[in-house]
Amino acid sequence: MxxxxxxxxxxxxxxxxxxxxxxxxxxxxxxxxxxxxxxxxxxxxxxxxxxxxxxxxxxxxxxxxxxxxxxxxxxxxxxxxxxxxxxxxxxxxxxxxxxxxxxxxxxxxxxxxxAELMVPAAGHSDGIGVVAGTGSIAVARTGQGKMLAAGGWGWILGDEGSAPALVREAAKAVRHSLDRGEDGDPLIAALMHELVTDDQTKLGILLNETRGAAVWGRYANAVFDAAIAGSALAVRVIREGGAGLAALVELLIQRGANPALVVAGGGVISEQPMLMKAFVEAMAEVSPASQILLLRxxxxxxxxxxxxxxxxxxxxxxxxxxxx
The missing domain is CATH 3.30.420.40 (ATPase, nucleotide binding domain)
Structure with a gap:
């Protein structure tokens, strides 16, 4: 303990x-x-x-x-x-x-x-809760108490915007970049540093050897560090992660969830302003009238x-x- x-x-x-x-x-x-x-x-x-x-x-x-x-x-x-x-x-x-x-x-x-703890923790009684941490999910309740959920499928199938999913998408972006013969993006060096290798060809092997959401999630800081260093690949991965979270909320709204309030929380989105910014920007397209809060x-x-x-x-x- x-x-x-x-x-x-x-x-x-x-x-x-x-x-x-x-x-x-x-x-x-x-x-x-x-x-x-x-x-x-x-x-x-x-x-x-x-x-x-x-x-x-x-x-x-x-x-x-x-x-x-x-x-x-x-x-x-x-x-x-x-x-x-x-x-x-x-x-x-x-x-x-x-x-x-x-x-x-x-x-x-x-x-x-x-995810349903987000709304009451923020002092409200009704709204959509979004978690982006080790996993990701969006959850709401109807007026009758019926649970509505989107996401939560695990990092192999989804968990958009979660720590391991950001690493997964970053690794894929690096793979495509290297296949095109482009090896100068800061994300490549950041991931190699996290995996303690100087051989680009070993990125896939090393990630495969350390499978598991919690393990992969620990590498997520490399994505944000690379974005701060000017990585176009990392910026795109983060932007798409935020959009993926907003897409989960959109699904709940389409199924009848009250769109007035959305409260986001979880280890990644609460600690990484770039992901929250990407989520807010994507929500502006999905539901412009929604109030978006970051759980403090x-x-x-x-x-x-x-x-x-x-x-x-x-x-x-x-x-x-x-x-x-």
Missing amino acids: IGRGNPLCPACAVDVLTQKIIAGVDIGGTKTRIMACVGERTIADEVLVTESWRIRQMETDATRLADIVAGLCGGVAPVALAVGAHGCDTGEQCLRFQALLASRTGGAVQVVND EPPVLGGVALARRLLVGQGYPPTLELFE
């Missing part, structure tokens, strides 16, 4: 036992952040490596997460728990994980896709906000009919 904020202290334990604990969880592709509160007071704020507890087997993951949350709350299960989970990309998947967690905590539970707060606060709504009975109705 990587500690953040205030761990639960013994002096708080008696107080916690007599008050209502709520918790929000942001399960990302790389990190998981858990925040628990009593009233307005944060009693736990912890960051874990997702792979340290999640094995992608829902029953086991639910047991482990419930135990971790309870452990951070002094052995007391929260009365309301809201989870944004990377990889829960359909309503049915969210409901299944939700039911498993509820059976292990005994409290009110809501599970949504991690940690997404886990969206989980806390959803948990507060659960506490007062304002969460989404957890019924399968919504997703049929």
